Amino acid sequence: xxxxxxxxxxxxxxxxxxxxxxxxxxxxxxxxxxxxxxxxxxxxxxxxxxxxxxxxxxxxxxxxxxxxxxxxxxxxxxxxxxxxxxxxxxxxxxxxxxxxxxxxxxxxxxxxxxxxxxxxxxxxxxxxxxxxxxxxxxxxxxxxxxxxxxxxxxxxxxxxxxxxxxxxxxxxxxxxxxxxxxxxxxxxxxxxxxxxxxxxxxxxxxxxxxxxxxxxxxxxxxxxxxxxxxxxxxxxxxxxxxx
Amino acid sequence: xxxxxxxxxxxxxxxxxxxxxxxxxxxxxxxxxxxxxxxxxxxxxxxxxxxxxxxxxxxxxxxxxxxxxxxxxxxxxxxxxxxxxxxxxxxxxxxxxxxxxxxxxxxxxxxxxxxxxxxxxxxxxxxxxxxxxxxxxxxxxxxxxxxxxxxxxxxxxxxxxxxxxxxxxxxxxxxxxxxxxxxxxxxxxxxxxxxxxxxxxxxxxxxxxxxxxxxxxxxxxxxxxxxxxxxxxxxxxxxxxxxxxxxxxxxxxxxxxxxxxxxxxxxxxxxxxxxxxxxxxxxxxxxxxxxxxxxxxxxxxxxxxxxxxxxxxxxxxxxxxxxxxxxx
Numbered sequence: 409x410x411x412x413x414x415x416x417x418x419x420x421x422x423x424x425x426x427x428x429x430x431x432x433x434x435x436x437x438x439x440x441x442x443x444x445x446x447x448x449x450x451x452x453x454x455x456x457x458x459x460x461x462x463x464x465x466x467x468x469x470x471x472x473x474x475x476x477x478x479x480x481x482x483x484x485x486x487x488x489x490x491x492x493x494x495x496x497x498x499x500x501x502x503x504x505x506x507x508x509x510x511x512x513x514x515x516x517x518x519x520x521x522x523x524x525x526x527x528x529x530x531x532x533x534x535x536x537x538x539x540x541x542x543x544x545x546x547x548x549x550x551x552x553x554x555x556x557x558x559x560x561x562x563x564x565x566x567x568x569x570x571x572x573x574x575x576x577x578x579x580x581x582x583x584x585x586x587x588x589x590x591x592x593x594x595x596x597x598x599x600x601x602x603x604x605x606x607x608x609x610x611x612x613x614x615x616x617x618x619x620x621x622x623x624x625x626x627x628x629x630x631x632x633x634x635x636x637x638x639x640x641x642x643x644x645x646x647x648x649x650x651x
Numbered sequence: 652x653x654x655x656x657x658x659x660x661x662x663x664x665x666x667x668x669x670x671x672x673x674x675x676x677x678x679x680x681x682x683x684x685x686x687x688x689x690x691x692x693x694x695x696x697x698x699x700x701x702x703x704x705x706x707x708x709x710x711x712x713x714x715x716x717x718x719x720x721x722x723x724x725x726x727x728x729x730x731x732x733x734x735x736x737x738x739x740x741x742x743x744x745x746x747x748x749x750x751x752x753x754x755x756x757x758x759x760x761x762x763x764x765x766x767x768x769x770x771x772x773x774x775x776x777x778x779x780x781x782x783x784x785x786x787x788x789x790x791x792x793x794x795x796x797x798x799x800x801x802x803x804x805x806x807x808x809x810x811x812x813x814x815x816x817x818x819x820x821x822x823x824x825x826x827x828x829x830x831x832x833x834x835x836x837x838x839x840x841x842x843x844x845x846x847x848x849x850x851x852x853x854x855x856x857x858x859x860x861x862x863x864x865x866x867x868x869x870x871x872x873x874x875x876x877x878x879x880x881x882x883x884x885x886x887x888x889x890x891x892x893x894x895x896x897x898x899x900x901x902x903x904x905x906x907x908x909x910x911x912x913x914x915x916x917x918x919x920x921x922x923x924x925x926x927x928x929x930x931x932x933x934x935x936x937x938x939x940x941x942x943x944x945x946x947x948x949x950x951x952x953x954x955x956x957x958x959x960x961x962x963x964x965x966x967x968x969x970x971x972x973x974x975x976x977x978x979x
Contacts, residue, residue, distance in 0.1 A: 412756050416747045419788065489743035489804065492707050494732040495760050 409503025410510075413477075417507060427473050428515040431465035432522050438462070438585060439526055446586060459523040459530070460540075460612035461584025464604055466515040467548040468579055471555035471572035474508045478559025479568035501642060505552045512548035513541075530615040540614040546631045547607055551575065553638025560645040584608045603630035660685045660812050660844035661706065666715035668701055675701050677868035679715070683861075685811075688838055688845040690859035692852065692957070697865045699848035700740070703816045706846065707737045719812055736810030740817045742801035746790030750781050750800050753789055757807040775803040779833070795826035802833065813837075815847040819854060831857050852957060856880075864961060871961045882960055887920045888933055891946040904940025905933065920950070 417424050435458065438446075443454040481487050481500060490500050520528075532540070555572055562568035581598065582588070582605035588596050599605055606626035613620030661683040668676040675698045683689040693699050704710040706717060708728045717723065722730045744753050754775055758768035776782045779799040784792065789800060798818070805813065815834070819827040835858065838845055849855055855862045856876045863873040872879060889911070892898040898917040902908050908921045921933055930949075937944060 409760070411759070412745070412748070415752060416745070419747050484746070485739060485741040485743040486745055487743075488709060488739060489737070489757075490760075491709055492732055492735060492737040493757075493760060493808070494729045499760075 409499045410506040413503050413507030414510065416477075417511065423473055423476075424511060427469045427511070428466065428518055431462060431469055431515070432519055434465065435459070435462045435519060435523060436526070439523075453527060453529070455523065455526060455528045456530075456616055457612070458585065459520070459528040460615050461579060461582070461604075461608040462523070463516050463519055463544060463611060464547065464584060464607055465576075465579050466519060467512050467544070467551045468572070468576045468604075470508050470512055470515065470548065471551050471558070471575050472569050473511075474504055474552055474555040475559035475562065475568040475572055476565045477504050477507075478556050479562040479565040482560060483562075483564055498643065498646065501556050501646065505549065505556060508552045508555075509545060509548055512552075513545065516541075516544055531617045532615045536614040540611050543607070543610060543614075543627065543631070546628075546635070550631045550633075550635030550638060553635055553642055555638075557638055557641040557645060560642060578602055578604045579608075582608055603627075603634065606630060658685055659683060660687070660720055661689070661846060662716070662718045663706070664716040666702070666705065666717060667713045668698075668705060668710070669713055675868055676705075676712075679865075679868075679870055681863060681870070681873075683844060683846060685720075685844050686838065686842045687860045688834070688847070688858050690855035690862045691846070691848040691865055692850070692855045692862050693848070693865035694850055698868050699850075699865060700816055702865070703737070703739075703814050703846070703848055707735055707814050708732060709737075733808070734811045735814060736805035736808060736812075737814045738798075738801045738805050738816065738818060740820055742797040744789045744792075744797055744800050744804065746788070748789060749786050750789055750792070750803075751776065751785040753800060753804055754807060757804050761808050763807075771807060775806060779803045795822060795829070798822065798826070798830065799833075802830075806837075810843065812844045812846065815845065817848055817850065820850070827854070834858060864957060866961070872957075879957060882957075887922050887950055888930065889948045889950050890919045890921065890933070890937075890944040892917055892919070892942070893945050897942050897944075900940050901937060901942045901944070904942065905936050 438458055439455050443458075446454050446457075478501070481504075487497075487500060491497050524530075554575070558571040559568045562571060579585075581595070582602055583599065584604060588599045588605065591599055606623040607630065609618075609623035610620050610627040612618050613623065659682050661681065663679055663681040666676050666679040667674075679702065681689075681691075691699050691702060701710065705712045706719065706724065708724050708731055711725060717725070719731045720734050722734070724731050745756065748756065751772060754772040755768065758771060763771065773782075776785045779802065781796065781799060781803065784796060789797065792800060802815075802818075818834070819830050822830065831854070834845060834847075837843060845858075847854075847858065859876065861874065862876055862879055863870045864879070865871070872882065890901065892901060895917050898910065898919060901919055902910060905919065905921050908919050911918045911920045930947075933947075
């Protein structure tokens with residue numbers, strides 16, 4: 409099933425490219441258009457502050473393509489073929505999640521490369537790189553299962569692309585772009601507690617050497633929480649279609 | 652009674668299914684022998700697709716015993732899935748992969764050894780006339796080609812029982828005949844059992860050894876095509892009249908005729924083969940009776956006729972009929 413997803417991705421690269429291009433473009437916009445102005449708000453080069461948070465945009469954007477893929481499978485009939493075969497029906501979902509993980513790693517890698525090219529200078533030991541990559545993968549995995557649930561409840565692929573929108577907005581409403589203490593009250597509280605902020609702080613801490621504090625634990629908790637919710641939700645919805 | 656000893660491919664006893672308040676299937680009994688072609692005939696909404704879904708483990712019945720080759724669909728679902736192949740109205744192919752890749756996907760999912768899988772894929776592509784388009788993306792296939800690919804994918808696992816849910820709905824006549832031929836050849840070559848649902852009497856007639864007519868969740872008739880058609884007026888000439896007095900005068904003058912009253916269009920059905928001699932005889936009889944018909948048509952039995960006979964109501968208000976209007 410995973411092979412199926414990878415083959416689809418190769419066959420239909422425009423979707424994948426748009427998923428990766430958009431965040432990279434945003435990276436460039438923020439770095440160059442806003443970078444100078446924002447340097448006053450952050451210490452050092454803005455790109456160093458920006459890059460780790462932008463890496464998290466990739467999993468968020470991938471949620472949209474994943475939800476669409478799931479919705480396409482369930483509404484176009486192929487899921488009925490899988491259900492009447494002696495295979496685990498959830499393997500269809502797992503194949504998509506696996507494909508998303510692969511794309512997430514590739515996308516994040518591409519993003520990191522672009523960031524390096526425009527001046528990002530991370531400061532991390534190999535073990536910290538591994539930890540960051542692992543955390544990113546875990547986050548992608550958790551968000552993927554939420555996206556699977558969204559795809560399963562969508563009546564058609566078009567509406568499936570809209571459901572993950574809140575998640576795509578979240579990176580902007582956190583510490584990915586600017587420190588949260590410059591935000592107005594209300595928004596600041598929201599930004600501090602939403603999942604992307606501790607994730608950003610942890611990854612930035614790992615890759616740039618800034619302080620992580622309690623963010624790591626919070627980030628992990630979010631990953632596990634979202635992952636469990638997403639998985640259980642998806643399994644429930646998928647099974648409910650029986651009879 | 653153990654079904655493995657009777658050797659039937661499909662056994663259904665007392666199948667019931669409701670969606671909320673709506674009773675869709677109300678006590679269905681069926682038996683299909685191995686190697687038979689069985690057709691479930693009925694209009695839209697009769698419960699055909701639900702029946703197939705339950706038989707193929709996609710849905711659970713509310714009540715009833717259903718076995719496929721001796722295995723119960725509720726308790727031995729995976730064993731059943733190893734034995735069946737299912738094609739539905741909407742072709743279950745992956746539009747982003749090529750035909751060959753689609754077939755290969757199914758083979759891989761069923762863990763077929765690589766060399767055998769490759770050979771099987773090539774055989775199926777050839778058999779279903781898809782070899783030329785094998786390496787094109789399936790999303791670009793025509794309707795007929797997509798159906799053929801769908802059927803080919805279903806056969807990868809070598810199923811013993813094939814379920815075809817309205818296999819030719821929406822296809823042009825040529826594609827339909829091609830599908831019928833493929834199915835007939837398949838059964839002749841491999842001895843697979845076929846359970847198909849259809850709303851076309853002609854399809855059931857062409858393909859099936861036995862037909863069951865489904866209406867409102869119940870089987871209202873079952874038998875061979877010949878047996879069913881004997882219940883129904885065969886080829887006949889249909890005459891319409893201006894009013895009922897004309898109708899009755901004509902009925903008196905035409906022996907063997909039957910009043911077929913469809914709403915406010917009083918009509919008479921006169922048995923006959925619709926050939927020129929029979930037509931002339933009918934017109935002569937009408938002349939002698941001193942009555943004029945307002946319309947005349949030659950009819951072959953349609954699903955409507957079957958339903959009218961068996962259930963007293965037409966299959967559906969908008970079902971197309973096979974009228975060949977000759978004169979008005």
